[in-house]
Amino acid sequence: MEVSEANDESFGIEVIPAEDGKPVPCCPHGPTLLFEKVAKGGEKGRRFYACSACRDRKDCNFFQWEEEKVSEVRLLAREAENQSKRPVFTQQENCSRFRKFSSLPLDEKKFCQDCQMLLLPGEHGAHSSHRTTAVSTDQLRRPSVLLRPLDNKKSNAQYLFTDRSSHFLLDTLAGLGYKKVLCVGTPRLQELIKLRNLEQKHEPMKSLLLDIDFRYTQFYSQDEFCHYNMFNHHFFDGEASGAVLQAFLTECDGQKVVMVADPPFGGLVKPLASSFSLISHTWRKLQSSDCSNIDIPMMWIFPYFFEPRILECLPSCTMLDYQVDYDNHPLYKHGKTGRKQSPVRLFTNISPRDVVLPKDEGYRFCSVCQRFVLSLNKHCAKCNVCPSKDGREWKHCSMCEKCVKPSWRHCQRCGRCALPDHPCGQGAGQEGCFNCGSLEHKRKACPLKDTHRISHRSNAKSGGKRVSHRPLLKPKAKRKSGAARRAKQLAALSK
Numbered sequence: 001m002e003v004s005e006a007n008d009e010s011f012g013i014e015v016i017p018a019e020d021g022k023p024v025p026c027c028p029h030g031p032t033l034l035f036e037k038v039a040k041g042g043e044k045g046r047r048f049y050a051c052s053a054c055r056d057r058k059d060c061n062f063f064q065w066e067e068e069k070v071s072e073v074r075l076l077a078r079e080a081e082n083q084s085k086r087p088v089f090t091q092q093e094n095c096s097r098f099r100k101f102s103s104l105p106l107d108e109k110k111f112c113q114d115c116q117m118l119l120l121p122g123e124h125g126a127h128s129s130h131r132t133t134a135v136s137t138d139q140l141r142r143p144s145v146l147l148r149p150l151d152n153k154k155s156n157a158q159y160l161f162t163d164r165s166s167h168f169l170l171d172t173l174a175g176l177g178y179k180k181v182l183c184v185g186t187p188r189l190q191e192l193i194k195l196r197n198l199e200q201k202h203e204p205m206k207s208l209l210l211d212i213d214f215r216y217t218q219f220y221s222q223d224e225f226c227h228y229n230m231f232n233h234h235f236f237d238g239e240a241s242g243a244v245l246q247a248f249l250t251e252c253d254g255q256k257v258v259m260v261a262d263p264p265f266g267g268l269v270k271p272l273a274s275s276f277s278l279i280s281h282t283w284r285k286l287q288s289s290d291c292s293n294i295d296i297p298m299m300w301i302f303p304y305f306f307e308p309r310i311l312e313c314l315p316s317c318t319m320l321d322y323q324v325d326y327d328n329h330p331l332y333k334h335g336k337t338g339r340k341q342s343p344v345r346l347f348t349n350i351s352p353r354d355v356v357l358p359k360d361e362g363y364r365f366c367s368v369c370q371r372f373v374l375s376l377n378k379h380c381a382k383c384n385v386c387p388s389k390d391g392r393e394w395k396h397c398s399m400c401e402k403c404v405k406p407s408w409r410h411c412q413r414c415g416r417c418a419l420p421d422h423p424c425g426q427g428a429g430q431e432g433c434f435n436c437g438s439l440e441h442k443r444k445a446c447p448l449k450d451t452h453r454i455s456h457r458s459n460a461k462s463g464g465k466r467v468s469h470r471p472l473l474k475p476k477a478k479r480k481s482g483a484a485r486r487a488k489q490l491a492a493l494s495k
């Protein structure tokens, strides 16, 4: 299926599952992942360790061949480097800073925009040449508005939910009776939960945020935030955070837990699925009744073209038609300036018929599929599904015996449906290339494929040659802006 190629693993770099008990080198982001380059024809390449979280070597340049022997001196230097990247304040220190900050008079409450930190009175002088702003009580409750969203397109672009989407998520989860929400990479959801509790109009809900963005430690207590890497299930504060997660996942007094994750879109699906499975495993062990086959209820928010890969890793999930949108994403938001239809969806193991999608936004219930779908997603009697993935009305092709995008036509010569201007007879190009956006070829055949990867200058063994490391959403040079390129990709997808 073409859409399954819309993931990093198919670029030709695969993540190799860790061997039990084999030590794994660590970068500042915790244990690294083992990658293997797969050449054309399935030939296996050399394996190497690289950072799980960063896709740009500017952010983390860790590189080590699998079989490489690392000297004691280098190991010590690496350890020192990892230590030096730790946050300045511990979480405990941050909690006490927050308490002090909260009790300050309004005119002394300042936030440094340059350093992205709350300042205590004794620190104002040191930041006097920086841009600082006053912080109201309301702003203190909305850190996702106060903090500048991380905008590193390659590793960690922080796309924040619109009110529409965050309220929908919270209303849905509350309606389903969940009392505790494990927010994995969803700071705005955690914020909304806390704000709503203050209103005292609803039954209170608990939330725990797991996120790699440690700026949030400034605003939350130890049992509300853990500094966490979702690509390797690494807690930066070790066992203490592990204990916080365990306590949160324990369902006392019938307080049902649900997990909501919104990982960076360029993320590797397999490592994410494996972290979520580990969270599920922890939850399952804490259940009093026998849940040996059951996973923690979850919602994984990700673009629809990852559906095959996600379902391969988590077969109990279903993709829902709900379109998640973001305040600060140029393409993935509602309204005039953005792309009208966001490609981001909910993948969930909660029964789809229980997740009621809003009628006033154009969703309806399909009684055959037993799930809510977009009105344009008409049930096809021949395929016996509501087939549309992108929100448009798909049409059935009797020759292909499946439903296809509305813009595709059946091509006799190719023996399948394709865009009218597809490169006929070449057996490629129907959805364009995910690497460069061209409609002329598929990503596997992309001439720019290798230049679009991060290259790492490895040491000794590579003889100074640049080594291709991880696929990038963006190539290194001569590129359009991320947004322009994504627009092109999406345009290719939606044809």
Ligand SMILES: C[S@@+](CC[C@H](N)C(=O)[O-])C[C@H]1O[C@@H](n2cnc3c(N)ncnc32)[C@H](O)[C@@H]1O
Pocket: 053, 150, 155, 156, 157, 158, 159, 160, 161, 184, 185, 186, 187, 188, 189, 210, 211, 212, 213, 228, 229, 230, 231, 262, 263, 264, 265
């Ligand atoms: C696409 S944004 C989702 C934000 C969400 N829509 C919200 O409004 O709350 C991705 C989130 O995951 C976090 N993140 C990125 N990389 C991460 C990693 N390796 N481990 C844990 N969290 C990560 C980011 O800090 C960010 O909060």
Ligand SMILES: [Zn+2]
Pocket: 027, 028, 029, 030, 051, 052, 053, 054, 059, 060, 061, 062
């Ligand atoms: Zn790293």
Ligand SMILES: [Zn+2]
Pocket: 112, 113, 114, 115, 116, 126, 127, 130
């Ligand atoms: Zn400053």
Ligand SMILES: [Zn+2]
Pocket: 366, 367, 368, 369, 370, 378, 379, 380, 384, 385, 386
């Ligand atoms: Zn249907």
Ligand SMILES: [Zn+2]
Pocket: 380, 381, 382, 383, 384, 387, 395, 396, 397, 401, 402, 403
């Ligand atoms: Zn059909």
Ligand SMILES: [Zn+2]
Pocket: 397, 398, 399, 400, 401, 409, 410, 411, 415, 416, 417
């Ligand atoms: Zn056809």
Ligand SMILES: [Zn+2]
Pocket: 411, 412, 413, 414, 415, 418, 422, 423, 424, 425
């Ligand atoms: Zn053709």
